[in-house]
Amino acid sequence: MAAVDRAAGLADCDPPLTGVFSEQLFRGQCALVTGGGTGIGFATARLLFHLGASVMIAARREVVLAEACATLEAERTAASGQIGFTTVDIRSSEAVSALVEETVGRFGPIRLLVQNSGGQFVSDAASMSVKGFNSVVQLNLVSTFRVARAVFDACMSDGRGGAIVAMSLDVDNGMPGMAHSAAARAGINNLVKTLSIEWAASGVRVNAVAPGIIYSESAFSHYGDAAEDLLSALLPAIPAKRLGTPEEVAGVVAFLLSPAASYVTGSTVAIGGGSHLVRKPLLPMDEPCASQPYGRLPRKARL
Numbered sequence: 001m002a003a004v005d006r007a008a009g010l011a012d013c014d015p016p017l018t019g020v021f022s023e024q025l026f027r028g029q030c031a032l033v034t035g036g037g038t039g040i041g042f043a044t045a046r047l048l049f050h051l052g053a054s055v056m057i058a059a060r061r062e063v064v065l066a067e068a069c070a071t072l073e074a075e076r077t078a079a080s081g082q083i084g085f086t087t088v089d090i091r092s093s094e095a096v097s098a099l100v101e102e103t104v105g106r107f108g109p110i111r112l113l114v115q116n117s118g119g120q121f122v123s124d125a126a127s128m129s130v131k132g133f134n135s136v137v138q139l140n141l142v143s144t145f146r147v148a149r150a151v152f153d154a155c156m157s158d159g160r161g162g163a164i165v166a167m168s169l170d171v172d173n174g175m176p177g178m179a180h181s182a183a184a185r186a187g188i189n190n191l192v193k194t195l196s197i198e199w200a201a202s203g204v205r206v207n208a209v210a211p212g213i214i215y216s217e218s219a220f221s222h223y224g225d226a227a228e229d230l231l232s233a234l235l236p237a238i239p240a241k242r243l244g245t246p247e248e249v250a251g252v253v254a255f256l257l258s259p260a261a262s263y264v265t266g267s268t269v270a271i272g273g274g275s276h277l278v279r280k281p282l283l284p285m286d287e288p289c290a291s292q293p294y295g296r297l298p299r300k301a302r303l
């Protein structure tokens with residue numbers, strides 16, 4: 001896949017970006033990274049781990065999380081922090097409470113929260129059921145609020161504060177093929193503004209990142225064979241003329257979590273090689289990959 005090949009050549013720093021930040025940056029601080037076993041979440045957990053944080057990664061698939069932890073343990077250096085994993089479905093309040101309790105019990109109060117878990121299926125709005133729309137809003141918007149509240153209540157409201165980064169999308173021009181996710185992420189962009197004001201008195205900063213198209217095997221596996229069609233149409237509209245890498249998102253997340261961003265709160269930072277400045281919608285309506293633009297996409301494998 002040409003577009004993927006172009007992205008793959010970028011991920012040549014291993015472990016990524018650690019030379020850009022001080023090794024002591026997050027020493028001893030507890031970080032929770034949802035969805036930290038794959039893609040952007042793994043790259044972020046990896047960077048925080050190598051910068052000294054005690055990192056808990058959490059998602060639904062235990063095998064994936066265990067493998068991610070083993071990979072990081074194998075990379076451990078003198079500067080590395082701690083790494084642990086636990087399973088969670090962030091759509092369950094009980095499961096999220098248990099996750100926070102376990103993380104605090106193991107690594108202490110959570111000071112760094114990366115709300116990376118999320119996703120969607122591709123469908124034009126006319127083919128989308130209300131149940132499907134609601135499922136994606138629940139996962140991305142409602143669960144972001146759920147996890148933020150749980151961590152704020154248990155840890156960050158104690159007067160010592162913390163930093164939260166939520167995962168958004170480049171949604172300013174809408175997102176044909178992803179009406180549900182775009183609506184949810186627009187909600188996230190607004191939620192971080194309100195939370196940043198309400199929680200400022202507790203010393204909590206709340207920001208979001210809005211990646212463009214970031215290549216990872218785990219992310220692209222959700223789109224099947226349709227990925228090639230979509231990417232061929234999307235790539236020319238990206239000013240950088242390439243996809244992003246998970247490491248390029250992780251670096252911005254680490255910056256936002258760090259004291260270097262101590263006066264940044266309530267912001268959503270675009271990470272898209274300039275794609276957020278281009279008027280063309282991220283998912284193309286003028287080069288459909290089927291007669292019904294997205295109607296032919298395969299239903300994703302059940303997780």
Ligand SMILES: CCCCCCCCC/C=C/C(=O)SCCNC(=O)CCNC(=O)[C@H](O)C(C)(C)COP(=O)(O)OP(=O)(O)OC[C@H]1O[C@@H](n2cnc3c(N)ncnc32)[C@H](O)[C@@H]1OP(=O)(O)O
Nearest residue numbers: 118119120121129131132135136219222223227230299300
């Ligand atoms: C790469 C190229 C550039 C791609 C385009 C450019 C990319 C833009 C940038 C974004 C990139 C990424 O986010 S990459 C990250 C990708 N990773 C993910 O998406 C992982 C997380 N996703 C998910 O878990 C799922 O998509 C999600 C639907 C949210 C939750 O899945 P679940 O299995 O829990 O959902 P279910 O409960 O089974 O389904 C609930 C309902 O949702 C609907 N539904 C679920 N899947 C459906 C499907 N495939 N097609 C239609 N409808 C579906 C049905 O109505 C379901 O009801 P019933 O019919 O009654 O069952």
Ligand SMILES: NC(=O)C1=CN([C@@H]2O[C@H](COP(=O)(O)OP(=O)(O)OC[C@H]3O[C@@H](n4cnc5c(N)ncnc54)[C@H](OP(=O)(O)O)[C@@H]3O)[C@@H](O)[C@H]2O)C=CC1
Nearest residue numbers: 035038039040059060061089090117118119213214218219
């Ligand atoms: N790749 C891209 O181009 C872009 C991605 N994003 C967003 O970035 C985030 C990371 O995506 P990316 O790394 O690319 O793709 P991945 O599919 O690798 O990451 C999604 C992660 O979310 C986890 N997850 C999904 N549902 C749940 C759930 N109900 N409870 C807990 N964890 C869950 C998954 O783990 P598990 O399945 O084991 O639960 C997985 O680790 C997502 O929110 C995505 O939408 C935003 C813009 C662009």
